[in-house]
Amino acid sequence: MFSRKGKTPRRHPPKKPPNSQKDPVGVYCRVRPLGTENEECCIEVISSTTIQLHAPEGFKTNRNGEYKETQYSFKKVFGVSVSQTELFDFVAKPLVDDLISGKNGLLFTYGVTGSGKTFTMTGSPGQGGLLPRSLDMIFNSIGPYQAKRYVFKTDDKNGMEVQNDVDALLERQKRENNLPVPKTPSSRQKVDPEIADMVKQEEAYKADGVDEDSSYSVFVSYIEIYNNYIYDLLEETPDDAIKPKPPQSKILREDQNHNMYVAGCMEVEVKSAEEAFQVFWRGQKKRKVANTRLNRESSRSHSVFIIKLAQAPLDADGDNILQDKNQVTVSQLCLVDLAGSERTGRTGAEGNRIREAGNINQSLLTLRTCIEVLRENQMCGTNKMVPYRDSKVTHLFKNYFDGEGKVKMIVCVNPKADDYEETLLVMRFAEMTQEVEVARPMDRPICGFTPGRRHRNQERGDMPLVVDNLVYSLPPLPSCELTDPHDDITLPRLIEALQNRHRIRHFSPLFQELDSNLITRDNFIHEQNGKLFEKDKVIQNNKSEIERLEKKTRMQEHKIDILQKATKIYEDDKRSLQHELETRDQRLHREQSEKRRMEQRMQGVVSDTQLRWEKECERRVNAMQLEMQNKLWVKDEKLKQLKAIVTESKTPGRPEPPPRQTQPKRPSREEKRSAPAKRSASPSPVIQSNTSTPVRPLHRRSRSAGGEKWVDHKPTTNVDLGTVLQPVIPNAIQVSAPNEKALSKCDRYVLTHQEVASDGEIQTKLIKGEVIKTRGGGQAVQFTDIETLRQEITTVPSRKRRSSEGKPTNGDGSDGTWTDVETRCSVALEMRAGSNMGPGFEGHGITK
Known part of the structure; x- marks a missing residue:
């Protein structure tokens, strides 16, 4: 392969051998309880793996007009009475075990708006979801084996580097003193009680496959995909009240192992479950949510919380971490809360909400298309290209569908009848997803050192020197050297010395006093232990009471926060409605004033027109009268002339010239002005x-x-x-x-x-x-x-x-x-x- 001058050819890493073993995508179904008991239900749980959909009244799909009932099967169906603990045991706990074993995992929730996806993933105080329970299990398993902070360091290329203790110490001091970004909360600092209540579970889960001869470190990152753009929720931007700087979108890149990652995304190293969840909660406050008709806090973006676990083996002595970068194993668990699909007609979305809903539906449609193509390629043997790049969601997780880890999906459904059509589409997508198979991830190689190095190193400490003062107070022993086999003096002398030491030790008043003191001390300690036991009982009762009151207080604070948010939303709605009402009142006042002006103008026009027509009618009547008078006068004159002609024709002799016709009476100026229009109708x-x-x-x-x-x-x-x-x-x-x-x-x-x-x-x-x-x-x-x-x-x-x-x-x-x-x-x-x-x-x- 030839390359251009000045450029080296790109070397691709060797492809991994294909794994013939495949596992289907694990699809689980969780049914949310109805909001009220009077609501119509369209979902019925038949068994632990099957549900049945009933078409609501008025929704007929058969040709005969009958209601259609459809059954769907899943790997596990969780009804309305299933707790968060049982859901975690079946779904997320195996993925955490794989994470500690060095394998990747993807878990995402899917469903319509308001079906309980965020509650399933995050939970509420006292009912932690899958995310806080996963964090608690991880740190319960690797807690004693964690490396010091900044020993593991990200290389900004989706890889990990290992630093020695000195470099880690310098890095820690540098970040604490000069790092521009805020320091992450330490596990020793006081944690918010609400966060601690969501993370701390009633049962401490631990993974079985923890390697005691390795050191671990956990990194978390939190991103959201909004309008098909990727934003880092943990990125700190300077606060500027005058001109706030908008967040910058991130891009996807491919590392040397052909795995997709978000370039420039902030990865925070955490040392406890409380610290990790506090980082998550800090990013959760920046997530895009909005108020819609179906949900008060509807997610307008897809959120991805990535837990990255780095582990490296210890050296042969079990003291330090190996500085070999190739020995570092990085596994990650992606917890995805997909935004709910929705119809803009039902949510009443306008403006930006319509654009957000369109992008959400488009990304979910792309995910559905990718699943369909994968299913067709596996079942029909075709080799069609899967359109991962059409959406940021599918492009980011393409490695999981190509065999880089297990994929699981929780389908959340709302049993109310209003969501029947959307739920039907979700069920069809889930049924199709179960038929897609993903290659099983390969087991990571185990370091060749002898196991148990850390345990032996802990037992190998300097044992404390117990100095017995009584030994120095006893008489010294005589010389025990035997030079002659017939020596009868040395051995009896040694025996006598030992007997004297024994007699002194048992009958010395010092030893007696010491024994009495020890007995008195033992009795005192026994009494104090009894009192301490009673105090411990009182303290435990007080602690339990305090925990109960704190839990009740947190519940009340959570309710107060919800009420405050609802109050704020109602106040915003009230202000907007008041503004709209004022605008409409002003418009109504303007229209009324314009109407009054128009009425006055029309009344003036009507009165002017009426007056003008009255004058016109009067003028026309006068003109008609004058015209009729003129016609009568003309007829009279013609009759007179005819009479004169007839009379003259009867008399003999030359006829006299006809008499001069008299001029008709001319109308006055007022009469002429009052009858101009009728003149055209008169003889011209x-x-x-x-x-x-x-x-x-x-x-x-x-x-x-x-x-x-x-x-x-x-x-x-x-x-x-x-x-x-x-x-x-x-x-x-x-x-x-x-x-x-x-x-x-x-x-x-x-x-x-x-x-x-x-x-x-x-x-x-x-x-x-x-x-x-x-x-x-x-x-x-x-x-x-x-x-x-x-x-x-x-x-x-x-x-x-x-x-x-x-x-x-x-x-x-x-x-x-x-x-x-x-x-x-x-x-x-x-x-x-x-x-x-x-x-x-x-x-x-x-x-x-």
């Missing part, structure tokens, strides 16, 4: 010719010829008729399109409009109005009059024949001698243009 003023004697009407000027200023609106499309009868408006502004500037300078407005009449001729309409100012500062035009100009061709009857007398006659039989050219030219045409012909009009006869 036309230019007519009369067969009678023409009468030239008097010259009449329009009322607009006064001091009023007009806007003369003439579109560019008008046709110039070239006739004499043209509207002339002096002192007017001519525009092709009206504008605000022109309207602001004038008082009146006239629009010239042309259209084709029914006879094919072009007629011109003059639409007049008054310019009024509006309240907004603009101008508006109110139309008041319409005048129509229509051109008609009058036909002069030709002389068809002469009478027998030779006089010309008209077509109607009358005498036509006066209809010659001169007479015809002098005939004026009568123009009836209504009440007003417009500004500047002059009526002239038009001949063609």
Whole structure:
């Protein structure tokens, strides 16, 4: 294998031989008690390994409309009456034994929101969960064999190093004096009674496989996976009230053994179960929780508490730890509290809660997908890629499913009927998980030294020298050296000396006094022991009473904390509701004031419109009356003319010219203003010719010829008729399109409009109005009059024949001698243009 210049090829560690022995994933089920007795239950525990789901009333799944009942089997089913101790014995205790034996383990809780996962993992005062019980068992087992602090040191690459006692001492002094992060609580310090009550159990568990010739050290770390980001809950950030620094997310890396770990995660060395649980509780306060409709303190993230146990063998003498890094064995136990799957419709989530729920459901879906692919690969022999990298949860624990340790899962269910659909999905996932098999972890090799080194080293101490003062007070022994076998002096002398020493020892007053003192002392000690025994009984009774009162006090404090949290939540809800109520009140006040203003405005508009329509109706009635009067007058005049013509045609001789027609009475200015709209409905003023004697009407000027200023609106499309009868408006502004500037300078407005009449001729309409100012500062035009100009061709009857007398006659039989050219030219045409012909009009006869 070739590498680039300047870079060394990456060396992969040798692969471990595959283990043919496999164990299925251990899946356990725990049923939570109902909140109230009146709630409908959908789960029934049939046996110690089987439960049955009953569809609630109204939830029918069969085609026949019957309720469906389904049974699910587990490795062990824990009912509502099962204690935390029994749950620990079956599930977590074997994993702790494997941890001390150098094997890894993974235990996670799974279920819907509010099913009791956090209680199962953490517990409550007096009812410790799996986590504190596991810590208590670990330290009960390795307590006498723990190494000094900082002898084991992490290398930030998921490995361990071993330091000698001198380096450990320097490291300890350095951290105690100059370490910027706060010191971890020591086991000698006073521990919170609530924490001690949760950790200390009624029965002290110990593991069987503890190696007495090894030294141990425990490291803990606590992380959470929130919105698919990893955060260290034990990381200390500087407090800044002005600009707080948000926590930094961590990344996953792979060590040299292809095991996944969180880079940069803080690992705290602990020396007691109380200290470890206190570190856990410090991180638990930073965990993301929120109030939802289903749970007051719903976990919004997946929490992972990692217990890492480092162990190294002692040397051949059993005095010190081996400094060989390769001899260090590191095993870890991961306790995972998964966030509950939930439906946003039931929880009432909004905003960030919706995003959190979506990420939680997505990570759980990825876990389900990985389990499905593993199951399919094992059962069908396929080799599909497991999508571990799609989620941080599955990516972190991929080594466990690949055979790096045992995997166990506790399915927590809530038997209430409202969670039936979610519980059904959880059961299906658990049933599928049981079919996945994980390779059994290999046993770690045992060091080749002779066992029992530590025990022999403890017995090998310097025994105390007992000096018998009485030996020095006895007479000295004579010389015992025998040089001659026939010596009869030395041995008798030695015998005599020994007898004297024996006599002195037994009959000396010193020895007698000593014996009496010893007897007196023994009697005194016996009496004191009896008194101490009685005192011990009293002390034990007092201790038990104190423990009972402390436990009761802790329970009350726990209840007070819960009530304070609930009170705080209720106060927050109350403040938010009050704020929302105030906002809605302000909005309602604004809407009411706007409604009142709108009502006043509409009342003004209605009153103005009513007044205007009353005036308009009155004006139209007046105009109609005037129009009918004009029609009657015209008919009367025509009848008079006809009567005169008939009368004149009966008299002999040349007929007299017809009498001059009198001009009809012109309406007053008020009448013309009151009836502008009806004028368009009346017969349009036309230019007519009369067969009678023409009468030239008097010259009449329009009322607009006064001091009023007009806007003369003439579109560019008008046709110039070239006739004499043209509207002339002096002192007017001519525009092709009206504008605000022109309207602001004038008082009146006239629009010239042309259209084709029914006879094919072009007629011109003059639409007049008054310019009024509006309240907004603009101008508006109110139309008041319409005048129509229509051109008609009058036909002069030709002389068809002469009478027998030779006089010309008209077509109607009358005498036509006066209809010659001169007479015809002098005939004026009568123009009836209504009440007003417009500004500047002059009526002239038009001949063609």
